[in-house]
Amino acid sequence: MQKYDPSTEVDFVVIGSGAAGGVMARQLSQAGFSVVVLEQGGWGAFGHEQDYNKDELSNRYPADVDKLISDPNLHRNTFRRNAGETATRGGHNYGCVVGGGTVTYGASSWRHLPWEFNEASVFGTMAGTGIADWPISYAELEPYYTMAEWELGISGERIDTPFMAPMSKPYPLPPQPIKSSGALAKLAAGKLGLTVVPNVAAIITEPYKGRGACINCGMCSGYGCQTKSRSSSAVALLPDAVATGKCEIRANAYVREISTDRNGKVTGAVYIDKAANNREVFQKAKVVVLSANGTETPRLLLMSKSARFPNGLANSSGVVGKYLMSGNGGGASALFDQPLNEYKGCVTGAAVLDFVPNDVKGRGFYGGGRMTARGFTSPIAYGLSGVHGAPTWGVAYKKALIEQANRKMVLANFISQMPIETNCVDLDPEVKDAWGLPAMRITSTSHPNDFKAMEFFRDKSVEILKAAGAKEVWADNISDSRGGAHSRGTCRMGNDPKTSVVNKFHRAHDVPNLFVVDGSSFVTGGRNHPTMTISALAFRAAEHLAAAAKTGNVKI
Ligand SMILES: Cc1cc2nc3c(=O)[nH]c(=O)nc-3n(C[C@H](O)[C@H](O)[C@H](O)COP(=O)(O)OP(=O)(O)OC[C@H]3O[C@@H](n4cnc5c(N)ncnc54)[C@H](O)[C@@H]3O)c2cc1C
Structure with missing residues (x-):
């Protein structure tokens, strides 16, 4: 791998190596620019993926053994419902390794639908929310969705339905098996007149670009993929970046500040080298691309304050x-x-699409969601999460475990959440992380509308599972999000610098050589599953940025 001395001013520093950072590193280095990627997580099994550990006990308990996901004991964060509360310890975490969240993600890869970019114009706004149109349209992003799907390797099947986005090119790979849960969802859909399709996933079902097809090992979401079949940033993007001879990836490099000069331009980034006794290093750069995810990106911007x-x-x-x-x-x-037999294969077999669109009048709430059919929870997690309707210990518990483990199906829903100004990430005034930096504080309470949406999806799930012939059905308690790896919206894009952080090409309004490219720039959240849109936005941003850099329109 190319190595740069930190005192050498590289063209681009990219902070974060996940869904967005991987695209930026690859596209910018392939365009001929020098790139240093600073990633706070470790290497994982980058380059020797066959070594990924599928043993649940040592992989997950204690949770930080493989260090693929951030550990809230170290990356401490706090949570409160509203500004009047004192925040207490939070459990927010996200992928934290070279490749970011894509190394362990479930890989569902849905496009936004066209109207998800201008919901304010199409459906109107709602009191207490910041629903607004994006400054870009679906038509502008469509070529980059296609690019992302073909560059990464996405499997799926587009049927003729208004519930899937129009596509200029089909998916490059056929869909995964829909599993028993998908077949049961289809059975119910036949009775209820619903639309079920195989899940769209960043998991290759045939050999693709030198990688092997998924072998349906079953230890999928939450685990590194031994066969490189999950199209993560670490296997589908970063090796290409390294192969240019222009890109260096630095793992264990925890950025604590983006530095600026007297003119208000970015000069590089200061990071803590976790692999070298936490010594501080300054990497000089002409341009900084911040792709640290929807919660760490705003935290780092807030930590980078200056006079x-x-x-x-x-x-x-x-x-x-x-x-x-x-x-x-x-x-x-x-x-x-x-x-x-849900323990085989990827996490989600199929999706019910009919409730993706808004139907404000019909359903009585704003928003929608995608329902996913699934079932498997890995054995220890299953044991710990408890069996249904049985004691949690002793002979009766063991009997219920045996009876239920292979007969359970879940409808897990990915539901919209309204953008609300007071739901935010900021710096906790008291708590520090393991490196002495201000801990992230999350403040969040969903809009009453969102609770109605969750109730609707809960009741609809019960109806579908009953129609599928289940002998027993039970619903989850309704509770809203407290953070997590799907976070977005925290540096929204827009045309007006007074109400947004970045412009439609992800350039910070206030800082000409700073680009924020990840889920933070979402204006509205879509129906969850943000990663395909993050990837498409990154391909678009990289193309624009490379062209601008070549004509001297950024500081290069
Ligand atoms: C178990 C799991 C399952 C998921 N399933 C799905 C799914 O099915 N579909 C879907 O759409 N999404 C899913 N997600 C979410 C998905 O992983 C994210 O949407 C996506 O990875 C976000 O991309 P990103 O580039 O914004 O950030 P990330 O991929 O999170 O990458 C950001 C990187 O920046 C690094 N970083 C952060 N701060 C710093 C710093 N200060 N210095 C240096 N590095 C830093 C992080 O360590 C991380 O590696 C899942 C996530 C998890 C963890």
């Missing part, structure tokens, strides 16, 4: 960190008479 940027970098609008959307969920579970 010139007293409210945090790129925050003259005061919007950095606000409008956090982590997406709501919930659903229902069921037991069937027959074994379902």
